[in-house]
Amino acid sequence: MxxxxxxxxxxxxxxxxxxxxxxxxxxxxxxxxxxxxxxxxVRADSHRLTSAPDDRVTVVEFLDYECPSCGAAYPGVEQLRAEYADRITYVIRNFPLESHANAENAARAAEAAARQDKFEEMYRRLFETQQSWGGKQESQQPVFEEHARAIGLDLARYQADLTDPAITERIRVDREDGIAVGVQGTPMFFVNGERFEGQPTYAGLKAAVDAALAR
The missing domain is CATH 1.20.5 (Single alpha-helices involved in coiled-coils or other helix-helix interfaces)
Structure with missing residues (x-):
């Protein structure tokens, strides 16, 4: 050579x-x-509305309780959760938008309710009554307090938790996580880590979940 x-x-x-x-x-x-x-x-302490034993499919929703598009997606989300309750893990993350005057107040109400194991109850009430309180510039805290009373929260504890710096930090972390993964508006969904690009309807989300389950 x-x-x-x-x-x-x-x-x-x-x-x-x-x-x-x-x-x-x-x-x-x-x-x-x-x-x-x-x-x-998904963080260890993220709110899971449903949990699949095998964690085969995880759906993450970044939401704003005052967002009309989130309100419009809510019925389809609930239909999806009811149908796939034991087969998917469904995770909620806060992403209050600055353009909605009471979005962060609503997120605080949900987080305060979570302190008393009533997160899902407050989540439902906020969306089911969104049209009556959303879009207003004045504080809707009295409305949210009525929700807290209706779902049986200890009101003194609820009121104290609303201003707890830990809740402020939790909402901040949720929002920063959303920004880090590309969330710019709400609702934004991820299915097994992949951003859902379709319409946030029951049919659209169902198709994405079925595809993930089939893999």
């Missing part, structure tokens, strides 16, 4: 090693990014 041939083979060997190392680095980076995104979508 000539000296030139040896040099050429050595050159290509170096390139091959370099490409292999680069591929491993890229793959590890992508895996790390995917893991980071998954952690942003």
């Amino acid at each position: 000539s000296g030139n041939t040896k040099i050429t083979l050595g050159f290509f060997a170096v390139i091959l090693v370099g490409l292999t190392v680069l591929l491993v680095v890229v793959r590890n980076t992508e895996d790390g990014a995917g893991q980071a995104a998954a952690e942003r979508l």
Whole structure:
């Protein structure tokens, strides 16, 4: 074997090693990014309205309780949850929009209710009554307090929790997680970590869930 041939083979060997190392680095980076995104979508203390024993399919919704589009999606979401109750994990994350005067107040009401194990009850009431309180500029805290009373909360504890810095921090973390995974408006859904691009209707979400279950 000539000296030139040896040099050429050595050159290509170096390139091959370099490409292999680069591929491993890229793959590890992508895996790390995917893991980071998954952690942003669902945290250990995120609210789960339903939990599938196998966690095969997880649907995450970033929502704003005052958002009309979230209100319009709500009946379809509830139909989906009823149909797939034991087969999907359904996670709610806060994403109150600044354009809605009472969105954060509503999120605080839901979080305060969660402190007394009544998150789902408050979640339902906020959406079922959204048309009566949404879109108003004045504080709707008295309305939310009536909801708290109706679902049997300890009102003194509820009122104290509304201003707890931990609830402020929780809402902030939810919103920052949403921004990190690309949420710009509400409602925004993710199915097994993939952003749902269809219409947020029962039929659209059902198709995405069925596809995920079939994999």
